[in-house]
Amino acid sequence: MKADPKGVMTGAHYLDGDHACCEGALAAGCRFISGYPITPSTEVVERFASRIPIVGGVFIQMEDELASSIALQGAVWAGKKAMTVTSGPGFSLMMEHIGLAAMTECPCVFVNVQRGGPSTGLPTQPAQADMMQARWGSHGDYEIIALSPSSPQECFDFMIDAFNISEKYRVPVMFMMDECVGHMIERVSIPEADQIEITERNYTKLPPGEYLPFKPAENMVPEMCKVGDGHRIHVTGLTHDYRGYPAMNPEAQEEQVGRIVRKIRDQADDIVRYEEFDVEDADVVVISYGITHRVAVQAVRAARDKGIKVGMMRLIIVWPFPEKRIAELAEQGKALVMAELNYGQVFFEVDRCAKGKVPVILAGHGGGTVHETDYIVSKIEEAYQCR
Numbered sequence: 001m002k003a004d005p006k007g008v009m010t011g012a013h014y015l016d017g018d019h020a021c022c023e024g025a026l027a028a029g030c031r032f033i034s035g036y037p038i039t040p041s042t043e044v045v046e047r048f049a050s051r052i053p054i055v056g057g058v059f060i061q062m063e064d065e066l067a068s069s070i071a072l073q074g075a076v077w078a079g080k081k082a083m084t085v086t087s088g089p090g091f092s093l094m095m096e097h098i099g100l101a102a103m104t105e106c107p108c109v110f111v112n113v114q115r116g117g118p119s120t121g122l123p124t125q126p127a128q129a130d131m132m133q134a135r136w137g138s139h140g141d142y143e144i145i146a147l148s149p150s151s152p153q154e155c156f157d158f159m160i161d162a163f164n165i166s167e168k169y170r171v172p173v174m175f176m177m178d179e180c181v182g183h184m185i186e187r188v189s190i191p192e193a194d195q196i197e198i199t200e201r202n203y204t205k206l207p208p209g210e211y212l213p214f215k216p217a218e219n220m221v222p223e224m225c226k227v228g229d230g231h232r233i234h235v236t237g238l239t240h241d242y243r244g245y246p247a248m249n250p251e252a253q254e255e256q257v258g259r260i261v262r263k264i265r266d267q268a269d270d271i272v273r274y275e276e277f278d279v280e281d282a283d284v285v286v287i288s289y290g291i292t293h294r295v296a297v298q299a300v301r302a303a304r305d306k307g308i309k310v311g312m313m314r315l316i317i318v319w320p321f322p323e324k325r326i327a328e329l330a331e332q333g334k335a336l337v338m339a340e341l342n343y344g345q346v347f348f349e350v351d352r353c354a355k356g357k358v359p360v361i362l363a364g365h366g367g368g369t370v371h372e373t374d375y376i377v378s379k380i381e382e383a384y385q386c387r
Contacts, residue, residue: 007054008193015188017181018043020152021111022051023188024159025083027196030109031057032082034071036064036090039123040179041113044085065090069097073106077235079226081163081201083109083175088117088130092137099138100237101172105214105222105260107201109162111175113182114341116367126179127367128290128341134174135319141257143264145271146174146319148290152186158316164199165271169263170221176318178341180291180370208232212242214256220263264320273317274325278304282311284383285329286363287350288339289315291370296339299376306377308384318346326353335383339363339376359386 008027022044035045049059062068072082091112114130116122134146149158166173204211204223208230225231234244241247288296293314303310338347343364351360363379365371
């Protein structure tokens with residue numbers, strides 16, 4: 001195994017998505033993971049634990065997912081890049097602390113290797129049914145950012161992006177994998193460390209006494225500090241002022257919560273990320289993400305072989321949602337097919353943004369397996385007929 005001086009792997013390797021996710025986190029500078037074993041995500045932290053002696057860092061197995069989802073936030077305030085890893089049932093338990101991370105603007109990453117649900121569901125089989133939970137699972141108004149990889153290579157690449165985004169916007173980022181991507185083994189190319197762009201934490205240069213941990217900069221994102229560096233800070237999930245002390249009144253709520261919403265929504269055009277193929281001349285556009293994208297590619301090719309002009313849009317960053325682009329496709333008269341491993345979650349966002357201007361067809365599937373290609377083709381044909 002070739003490694004840079006810090007112990008991060010380089011070169012070409014055959015890795016599954018879980019292991020590639022771990023290597024991406026290490027390359028991004030993550031040196032703390034808290035977690036609790038749960039299928040199909042455990043391999044991420046197993047690898048991290050085995051790599052600690054080489055790379056340096058801490059993995060701690062907590063007593064449950066609640067403890068895991070708060071321990072990483074303590075590590076962040078102590079100066080580490082940190083994440084936790086789980087799957088559906090554990091993700092449900094983490095919702096309270098995802099809200100806390102949003103409220104305290106704690107830059108961190110939550111990895112969810114999705115499996116069939118609800119409840120314990122299908123522990124070893126794939127689904128994409130936690131997407132709305134990632135967006136709205138905790139209570140109150142807040143914004144997060146969520147990425148969805150479709151290959152082990154992207155598990156590595158996008159994990160670096162997830163950490164960079166979390167630091168840039170001081171926000172919790174959801175990394176929404178699925179069992180298929182987590183367990184498939186493919187070639188993963190890992191560049192030299194000096195070829196990887198890393199966003200470091202924006203630590204304040206103000207002296208103690210002048211720094212306010214929640215006072216926003218021009219981009220609405222406050223600077224950070226490390227606990228123990230001499231700054232007086234207070235971190236609470238209560239509505240708070242610039243100092244971090246409770247300020248429970250409507251004015252403080254508008255200032256604090258309004259800003260943590262606006263800092264993402266107002267910069268959504270810079271955050272939104274997707275890919276398009278053959279959309280310009282398409283009568284139908286298939287939208288997908290994660291493992292379903294790989295099946296949708298085959299369906300689009302098969303439909304084109306039948307003479308249907310069909311293109312595709314692949315969501316890379318699912319939240320914030322590419323509302324403007326979906327509206328543009330609807331204005332252009334493109335019928336839309338939403339393919340996802342659930343019975344309609346992101347589909348409803350597509351339908352909302354299309355505003356009734358074009359047909360929007362769901363190619364849904366409850367999980368356990370990926371879609372059959374012919375099923376997505378049939379939905380493309382349905383959309384083509386009613387466009």
